[in-house]
Amino acid sequence: MLASRKTTPSRRIRALAAGTGVLALLGLAGCSSQPSGGSGDGASPGDAVKVGLITKTDTNPFFVRMRDAAKEAADAQGAELIALAGAFDGDNEGQVAAIENLVSQGVQGILITPNSSTGILQAIADARDAGVIVIALDTATDPEDAVDATFATDNHQAGVYQGAWVKAKLGDSEPVVAMLDGTPGGTVDTFRHDGFLEGMGLTESSPQIAAKENTNGDQTKAQTAMENILSAHADVNAVYTINEPAARGAFQAISDAGLADGVTIGSIDGSCAGVQAVADGQIGATVMQFPNEMAALGVKAVVKYAADGTKPTGFHDTGAQLITDQPVEGLDSQDSAWGLENCWG
Amino acid sequence: MLARSPLVGPLVALLVAVVVFAVITDTFLRPTNLSLILQQSVVIGILAVAQTIVILTAGIDLSIGAVAVLGTIVLAKVGGEHGPLVAIVAAAAVLAVVGLVNGALVAWVHLPPFIVTLGVFTAMYAATQLYAGSQVYPVAKGPLTWLGTKLSFGGLTITTGVLAMLLLYLLAWYVLSHTAAGRHLYAVGGAPEAARLTGIRSGRVLVITYLVAGVVAVVAAWAALGRIPNADPNAYQNANLETITAVVIGGTSLFGGRGSVLGTLVGTLIVAVLRNGLTQAGVDNLYQNIATGALVIAAVALDQVSRRRVQT
Numbered sequence: 001m002l003a004s005r006k007t008t009p010s011r012r013i014r015a016l017a018a019g020t021g022v023l024a025l026l027g028l029a030g031c032s033s034q035p036s037g038g039s040g041d042g043a044s045p046g047d048a049v050k051v052g053l054i055t056k057t058d059t060n061p062f063f064v065r066m067r068d069a070a071k072e073a074a075d076a077q078g079a080e081l082i083a084l085a086g087a088f089d090g091d092n093e094g095q096v097a098a099i100e101n102l103v104s105q106g107v108q109g110i111l112i113t114p115n116s117s118t119g120i121l122q123a124i125a126d127a128r129d130a131g132v133i134v135i136a137l138d139t140a141t142d143p144e145d146a147v148d149a150t151f152a153t154d155n156h157q158a159g160v161y162q163g164a165w166v167k168a169k170l171g172d173s174e175p176v177v178a179m180l181d182g183t184p185g186g187t188v189d190t191f192r193h194d195g196f197l198e199g200m201g202l203t204e205s206s207p208q209i210a211a212k213e214n215t216n217g218d219q220t221k222a223q224t225a226m227e228n229i230l231s232a233h234a235d236v237n238a239v240y241t242i243n244e245p246a247a248r249g250a251f252q253a254i255s256d257a258g259l260a261d262g263v264t265i266g267s268i269d270g271s272c273a274g275v276q277a278v279a280d281g282q283i284g285a286t287v288m289q290f291p292n293e294m295a296a297l298g299v300k301a302v303v304k305y306a307a308d309g310t311k312p313t314g315f316h317d318t319g320a321q322l323i324t325d326q327p328v329e330g331l332d333s334q335d336s337a338w339g340l341e342n343c344w345g
Numbered sequence: 346m347l348a349r350s351p352l353v354g355p356l357v358a359l360l361v362a363v364v365v366f367a368v369i370t371d372t373f374l375r376p377t378n379l380s381l382i383l384q385q386s387v388v389i390g391i392l393a394v395a396q397t398i399v400i401l402t403a404g405i406d407l408s409i410g411a412v413a414v415l416g417t418i419v420l421a422k423v424g425g426e427h428g429p430l431v432a433i434v435a436a437a438a439v440l441a442v443v444g445l446v447n448g449a450l451v452a453w454v455h456l457p458p459f460i461v462t463l464g465v466f467t468a469m470y471a472a473t474q475l476y477a478g479s480q481v482y483p484v485a486k487g488p489l490t491w492l493g494t495k496l497s498f499g500g501l502t503i504t505t506g507v508l509a510m511l512l513l514y515l516l517a518w519y520v521l522s523h524t525a526a527g528r529h530l531y532a533v534g535g536a537p538e539a540a541r542l543t544g545i546r547s548g549r550v551l552v553i554t555y556l557v558a559g560v561v562a563v564v565a566a567w568a569a570l571g572r573i574p575n576a577d578p579n580a581y582q583n584a585n586l587e588t589i590t591a592v593v594i595g596g597t598s599l600f601g602g603r604g605s606v607l608g609t610l611v612g613t614l615i616v617a618v619l620r621n622g623l624t625q626a627g628v629d630n631l632y633q634n635i636a637t638g639a640l641v642i643a644a645v646a647l648d649q650v651s652r653r654r655v656q657t
Contacts, residue, residue, distance in 0.1 A: 058629075082627060083629070083630075087583055090582060092573050093580060096572065097620070098624075100381050101381065106372065116579075118483060118575055119580070122573065123573075183479075
């Protein structure tokens with residue numbers, strides 16, 4: 001490298017040209033790897049229905065499953081799926097840019113799991129003004145009619161199932177509850193939290209609640225939070241968790257403290273790892289969501305809109321199923337074997 | 346020579362990227378799409394001006410994104426109670442103080458900028474959450490969303506925010522390349538010992554640099570409300586890294602003293618063009634990140650190679 005000293009600029013340009021060549025190849029590779037029914041680059045809007053999907057992040061298994069399901073549904077109906085995502089939970093700017101890019105590409109409909117229930121409403125309104133239908137998946141917007149329709153879990157109801165099962169499992173013993181919440185202010189978090197309390201027959205200020213901690217739905221943070229709670233309240237016998245990673249973190253802390261037999265953990269999500277934890281007896285019960293259902297219904301609605309202009313409206317509950325190997329009287333549930341067949345991620 | 350040539354590489358890269366995307370997609374070159382790319386560059390572009398001047402002093406500002414987010418919350422909260430003018434003054438004051446703290450710790454306590462701004466980033470992120478009560482503050486249409494006003498020039502629709510960004514770059518370029526203050530800043534970053542011997546008060550230059558960076562962050566915060574009329578304490582978590590990416594791709598040396606804000610503008614546009622173009626070409630988000638990451642490493646490698654050649 002150092003032996004031949006040519007003039008700096010020309011070398012630099014050559015190196016950069018090489019670099020951009022690589023990028024160009026990346027771009028072309030991405031293009032050709034799309035098995036879009038024979039229509040090449042020259043496809044104009046109208047050839048195939050274009051469906052945009054914007055998830056909160058690229059990396060959460062829930063959204064990965066949702067994306068795969070949307071891809072399957074789009075392929076089955078001859079539509080083209082363009083999947084984008086925010087960079088992190090709370091990346092409003094990234095989601096707004098994604099909406100703009102999709103509208104610019106001429107999609108007929110956008111399916112979005114909004115990071116913020118309010119932060120991206122202007123971009124959604126602009127997209128709808130441009131004739132694109134927008135459907136919220138998994139997380140509702142606030143107000144809910146900012147989008148054409150919402151396909152999501154009834155998270156309040158899911159929370160009620162979790163709470164009702166934990167209450168039944170405790171039987172006559174007085175509950176001492178630890179609540180491992182997600183992120184403060186999130187609508188899904190609030191719905192599940194409130195639903196759990198309703199299912200338990202408690203209120204926000206009930207003395208039976210020993211502690212509440214935010215975990216961001218993260219296993220490591222949940223484990224730390226649970227350890228700290230246990231060192232102050234060793235008598236906790238019931239744990240609410242915002243999702244299954246939080247539940248696994250809680251179980252780790254509880255079993256490390258030697259309390260695994262005396263504590264009932266409830267959760268929500270229905271991931272395969274979560275259901276496996278139910279099968280292994282780490283989590284008592286979980287409530288399964290159906291991201292594939294949300295995605296499939298969403299794609300179908302966009303394709304229908306493109307065909308005949310019918311717009312979906314309102315809230316569509318995509319269902320929630322209690323999964324446990326310890327069924328209780330009066331609560332509909334499926335066992336972990338069923339759960340492992342129907343789980344996501 | 347050194348002052349001019351670093352701009353050539355980034356410009357060529359930008360042009361090549363534009364040409365490639367114009368060829369492989371049929372939507373990229375549409376005026377509406379090009380104006381989108383500009384609009385999407387505004388917030389990071391403005392913050393990258395602040396990052397550039399800090400990096401030119403051989404420093405780094407990891408706090409800049411978190412500081413801007415604090416700015417959006419101050420604008421929204423104070424603006425809701427006392428009106429937009431008071432809000433802008435208050436936000437400028439708060440962010441100037443944060444910049445001053447950064448600068449004072451770097452210049453007068455001689456702490457490494459990386460550590461100082463890392464600490465301030467962590468503290469500011471938490472302070473913002475506390476101040477916001479972990480809530481999102483919507484902003485009514487008006488002066489605080491003014492930088493989102495759309496202007497049409499023929500087929501091209503841009504926002505006042507885009508104009509503000511371009512104006513800021515022009516101003517920064519003029520100050521850096523045509524004033525004594527600018528020369529001092531380059532000297533402090535590139536040849537600190539020579540700067541000291543020629544009587545430049547390095548400490549003061551550093552403090553002013555970080556302070557100006559804080560004030561520039563207010564403009565970014567204002568522009569952010571123009572794009573999304575909601576102040577969200579969780580937003581812009583990667584903004585510090587995105588500005589560093591833009592600066593580095595724009596050819597400014599992380600070791601200080603070499604580079605230009607115009608390079609940073611080109612760097613910001615390269616990232617935005619890549620993201621938009623690769624999206625239009627149907628490339629997965631994650632591959633876009635790989636491409637951006639590769640570009641950053643390539644840019645720094647180029648800087649190293651040319652630096653080594655200068656030294657040997």
